[in-house]
Amino acid sequence: MTDRLVIIGAGQAGFAMAAKLRALKDNRPITILGAEDVLPYQRPPLSKKYLLGEMSFDRLLFRPENWYVDNDIDIRLSTWVEQIRRDSKQVILQDGSALEYSTLVLTTGATPRQLPAAIGGDLEGVYVARDKRDADRLAEEMRPGRRVLIIGGGYIGLEAAAVARHLGLEVTVIEMADRILQRVAAKETADIIRVVHRSHDVVIRESTGLRHLIGRDGRVVGAELSDGSVIDIDLAIVGIGVVANDRLAKEAGLDVGNGILVDEFARTSDPSIFAAGDCTMLPWEDRRIRLESVQNAVDQAEAAAVVIAGGEAPYHPKPWFWSDQYDVKLQIAGFNLGYDETILRAGARDGAHSVWYFRKGRFVAVDAINDAKAYVTGKKMLESGISPDRSLLADPTTDLKQLLS
Missing domain, CATH: 3.50.50.60 (FAD/NAD(P)-binding domain)
Structure with a gap:
């Protein structure tokens, strides 16, 4: 039996998984199977700087082709997986050939509706x-x-x-x-x-x-x-949302919901199969969620890589997102799911605002619009478990730094 790790999906999570394993000095054979005909690349700039002609495609690549060779990573492009055979630990490719795995990782992403x-x-x-x-x-x-x-x-x-x-x-x-x-x-x-x-x-x-x-x-x-x-x-x-690419998992008999169900270690219901990124439903506080973001794809994949390499550190997501529109930068820290109160705060300069979210009195997220200070402060509060005094937060004269203590 091979000790090969097979990664299905050559996007952000798939690349992050392979890169983290090599950074951890894990030298097992790795094969990445990607449906596109190009090396793994950053997706967010595609619809912005790339589409505007401000960035060439080669600048979007995570690594050039020689990096995969130098790190002994077998990357196969224009390759589709038709089936996962869990009993024999094989994936069946579109040409009918079989590839054996010891550990399988699904980083299949999502498809636009x-x-x-x-x-x-x-x-x-x-x-x-x-x-x-x-x-x-x-x-x-x-x-x-x-x-x-x-x-x-x-x-x-x-x-x-x-x-x-x-x-x-x-x-x-x-x-x-x-x-x-x-x-x-x-x-x-x-x-x-x-x-x-x-x-x-x-x-x-x-x-x-x-x-x-x-x-x-x-x-x-x-x-x-x-x-x-x-x-x-x-x-x-x-632009009406995306659907998790969980067909392979479902047909293989893995537990799925609105995506592939994983535990805090990114394991699926089969202990030799992991999943990370947009295709997963992961535990968060008292529920399961899907996090469609670059941050989660990278962090969850890297956390799973640590487990695969022999560690046992659970992944507790600390979500952050961003959106660039014209000269407006919207930065989001936290996850506002189930919020029941918001506070709008003016920033220190014109056009800067922030919206702070609370659930049952606890601070859970912030939207910072052209307000980097609010974003950084809110992120620190979330990481430290601080819920700021809401009356002080609502007062635009309050220095945000004093709310960190």
């Missing part, structure tokens, strides 16, 4: 933004003066709107909920971000869904919205 074909989701000119191929196709479409409809007012949709405006497109964002960022941020944060977009002439239509896209000769040319209005468009970008 698509619009159904019945409402025009299969028309030419309808895009999602997830990988290099998506970005390359979008780059050809996003030209000044063209009209783009962005479906979904979450972070993905709003970041796409900012890039499209920067490139000179006319932008309309529709959000089915009664406000943008409904699922992920407080009303106060949404209000600030909405003003920013409208100041850049983005049309935001909330409480507005899509009835169907209108096609001509197989190409999208318009959209009928839920209020009965019809708008002319040249392309559409769909």
Whole structure:
């Protein structure tokens, strides 16, 4: 039996797992199986600096090809796994060949939700933004003066709107909920971000869904919205969330929910199979959550690598996120799930704000808008378990540093 570690998925978590094992001087054979035809790369800049032409693709690569050779990592691109055979500890590839493993890691990520074909989701000119191929196709479409409809007012949709405006497109964002960022941020944060977009002439239509896209000769040319209005468009970008890539795990009989269920050591229900990143449902406080972020993909994968290498340190996520839109940097520390109180605080300079979240009197997260001090302070509070005095926090004259003690 081989002692080979096989990693399915060549994204952020898969690369982090392999790199951490080598940093730990773990010299077992490692094979990474990636479906794309390019080496592992950073995804966040794809829809921003890469799409804007400000960063070449080679700068997005985590490491050049020789790094994998030097570290004795067998990376196979354009490779799909069709099946996991747990009884024989094999993965079956698309060409029918079998690859044996001693330990298997699933870093399969997530897939953007698509619009159904019945409402025009299969028309030419309808895009999602997830990988290099998506970005390359979008780059050809996003030209000044063209009209783009962005479906979904979450972070993905709003970041796409900012890039499209920067490139000179006319932008309309529709959000089915009664406000943008409904699922992920407080009303106060949404209000600030909405003003920013409208100041850049983005049309935001909330409480507005899509009835169907209108096609001509197989190409999208318009959209009928839920209020009965019809708008002319040249392309559409769909940002309505992602679905965990848990098919292989489910078909192999592993425990899955809204993703692959793992314990605090990133182990699945099979002790020889681990999972990390966007594809997982992990324990957090008194519940299970999915964390769709670069931070979690890296931290969870590295924690799992320590366990695989012989350690036993549990992973307790300390989430942080970010979103860049125009000249606005939104930094988020913590996880606001289940919050019941918020405090809006003005920053020390114009345009700086922060929104502080509490659940049952305990501080759980902060959104910092162009306010690095609030972000850093809030992150330190979360790491130290500090819940600041809410009356002092609400007073803009209070120095945030004094709340750390």
